Amino acid sequence: MYYIDPHVHMISRVTDDYERMARMGCVAVSEPAFWAGFDRGSVDGFRDYFRQLTEFEPTRASWSGIQHFSWLCINAKEAENVSLSREVIAMIPEFMDKPGVLGIGEIGLNKNTKNEATIFREHVDLAMKTRELILIHTPHLQDKYKGTRMIVDMLLEDDRIEPERVLIDHVEEHTVRLAKEEGFWCAMTLYPVTKCTPSRAADIIEMYGDDRIMVNSAGDWGPSQPLAVPDFIQELRKRGMPDSKIKKIVYDNPLEFFRQSRNFKFTAPDTCVEEREEVLE
Ligand SMILES: [Zn+2]
Numbered sequence: 001m002y003y004i005d006p007h008v009h010m011i012s013r014v015t016d017d018y019e020r021m022a023r024m025g026c027v028a029v030s031e032p033a034f035w036a037g038f039d040r041g042s043v044d045g046f047r048d049y050f051r052q053l054t055e056f057e058p059t060r061a062s063w064s065g066i067q068h069f070s071w072l073c074i075n076a077k078e079a080e081n082v083s084l085s086r087e088v089i090a091m092i093p094e095f096m097d098k099p100g101v102l103g104i105g106e107i108g109l110n111k112n113t114k115n116e117a118t119i120f121r122e123h124v125d126l127a128m129k130t131r132e133l134i135l136i137h138t139p140h141l142q143d144k145y146k147g148t149r150m151i152v153d154m155l156l157e158d159d160r161i162e163p164e165r166v167l168i169d170h171v172e173e174h175t176v177r178l179a180k181e182e183g184f185w186c187a188m189t190l191y192p193v194t195k196c197t198p199s200r201a202a203d204i205i206e207m208y209g210d211d212r213i214m215v216n217s218a219g220d221w222g223p224s225q226p227l228a229v230p231d232f233i234q235e236l237r238k239r240g241m242p243d244s245k246i247k248k249i250v251y252d253n254p255l256e257f258f259r260q261s262r263n264f265k266f267t268a269p270d271t272c273v274e275e276r277e278e279v280l281e
Contacts (some may be wrong), residue, residue: 001243002269003229003250004028006258007106007135007169007187007216010057010068017219017226022064024230027269030258031057032071032106032135037221039078043087046074047094054098067266069258071105071135072096079110079119089122096130102261103127105135106169109147112139121154128160133261138170138179148175152182165260169216170195176208185257189218190228198232202239210245214253 002025010018010031021029031053040046053070061068072095074088095101104127109116127134139147151168155161163183171179171186172195179186188204189195196204201215219226229250236246258264 001025001233001247001250002027003233004030004214004254005216005219005226005229006030006167006214006254007032007189007218008226009034009218009220010061011052012221013219013226015060015063018061018064018066021226022066024227026066026229028067028069028254028266029061030069030071030102030135030254032137033073033075034106034137034220035075035077039081040084043084043091046088047091050092050095054095054101058100067100069100069102069264071103072101073104073107073123074119075106076108076110076116076120076137076139079116080113082115082118085119086122089119089126092126093130096132097263099263099265101263102258103133103135105133105167106137107134108137108151108169109139109143110137112143112147112150117150117154120151121158124155124158124161128158131165133257134166136166136168138168138175140170144170144172145174145178148178152178152184155184156182164212167214167257170218171204172196173200173204176204176213180208180212183212185212185214185253187214187216189216190225190232191218192223192225198228198235201232202235205236205249206239210249210253212253214249214257 008029058068072092074085079085107123167185168179169187170189188201217228
């Protein structure tokens with residue numbers, strides 16, 4: 001089955017991972033900007049990172065026939081450095097019209113601090129000025145419910161927000177309703193230990209339905225599994241879900257959300273070669 005991984009940090013994965021994902025049916029990935037494992041020291045560090053996301057990663061993905069899209073921001077962990085965050089936010093527009101840039105993300109909260117909230121709001125303001133899509137990271141473990149509540153409240157305070165253009169990521173059993181009920185999209189991250197396992201994600205689909213929801217591997221440099229979406233597909237098949245319904249979650253839903261971005265130029269994998277060449281021209 002063809003699938004899209006809508007949240008995966010490919011810069012921390014090897015080329016073999018792209019190849020294995022392609023063999024399992026992956027046709028596109030979207031890669032949000034994230035923490036590098038260390039705090040970057042200058043706006044130029046981010047400029048180079050954004051070049052990597054928008055120039056080299058799409059090339060490397062294409063070697064395996066995968067289409068690569070990206071999201072730009074300074075992440076919540078580095079938001080404590082408010083002056084650097086503001087320099088990065090001021091620089092982001094240099095990249096917003098590059099091919100494949102879908103919007104602002106993954107912004108959000110980490111420890112739910114005042115500085116994180118300030119920088120979250122400033123990213124949202126940037127996104128609203130040019131009507132970008134927004135992809136949101138919600139905090140880990142004990143901070144998750146409170147952080148998700150704070151994020152939803154900040155979004156609702158801003159009357160420019162169109163909920164169907166916002167994706168709230170890393171939802172779990174206790175936050176999925178909070179994310180979905182105001183009309184936002186949401187996503188579940190399939191991690192080997194924390195966040196959701198494929199079977200917990202399948203339970204959530206059974207309880208809350210398959211509208212405005214997607215799954216991702218969030219593969220990164222920590223313990224993660226870039227083939228987690230195929231594991232989820234397999235879990236749903238074992239439960240007897242027909243492929244047409246599974247496809248909605250792993251392919252149709254990400255497409256529906258991404259299509260709202262003016263930079264989303266997608267070539268469907270079943271397009272014949274002649275049509276593909278036309279699209280590429
Ligand atoms: Zn991430």
